[in-house]
Amino acid sequence: MWRNPWHFLAFGFGSGTLPKAPGTWGSLVALPFIPLWQMLPDWGYWLMLGITMLFGFWLCGKVADDLRVHDHEGIVWDEMVGMWITLWLVPEGWGWLLLGFVMFRIFDILKPWPIRWIDRHVHGGVGIMLDDLLAGVFAWLAMQLVVWGWAQHWFG
Template sequence: MAKPERPDVAPASIWRDPWQFIAFGFGSGAMRKAPGTWGTLVGLLFVPLLQLLPHWGYGLILLLGSLFGFWLCGKVSRDLGVHDHGGIVWDEIVGIWITLWLVPPGWHWLLAGFVLFRVLDILKPWPISWVDRHVHGGVGIMLDDLLAGIAAWGLLHGLVWLFG
């Protein structure tokens, strides 16, 4: 497949191809400004439903969402001919789910988790930055966001412990 002329623009195929539609966060990754933030917001919409599950059920969703994401992000990246197209936001969706696992319900914890995850995903402190530069394919696309989610999860649970 030929490289797209504008890899920052979502291809029209995301509205026809179900795998691309999912990888692009059900269309949220097609936003021209801050697609990762929009994808994170879509992921955030699912969290109240995930919090209704038993802890092990939510954890199972995290595992399955991550494994599916390794495959999905790799497939869509290959289909588009662009490694880690900015519109691929399945990784942000799973990352925010990780951030908010086992967090008490409440809008303030959702907001705190959202902010922590976005800051870590954007700044990419070590080792997230190393993974972002050196791990490729679907695993690479997903792994930096999974690590950002784990780091945000730890920080958020520290806040819960201090202020919860």
């Protein structure tokens, strides 16, 4: 994993090798990137999401094939992109990052419909990525409700 750059990326810069809860570690590794992404214009952040998603379909599929394991638990690129989706158009600040992290982990772990169905029935790089992308979208929607409620409360 450490010698192959594709494996290193897919394993979240090594976070996917940690012994317990690699998805949680991968989600945490995604957080320091958020302030960088938030410096982009909204369309730039959106473009970055599109690129990292498309790249992730290929990357996760390639690494799964290399390892001969579908959706190896150490592959956490999908969690990283899911976190980045969760925090698009969310205000800056560590409190928002923490809330987004919790929201994403809840949706990623519980896998409400249709996420669980996709996780079980869609394979390859798309399948590895898609359940976490949807968890990110669900968490993003929840975050947008919180942001809207917060704005209504303070600026109502």
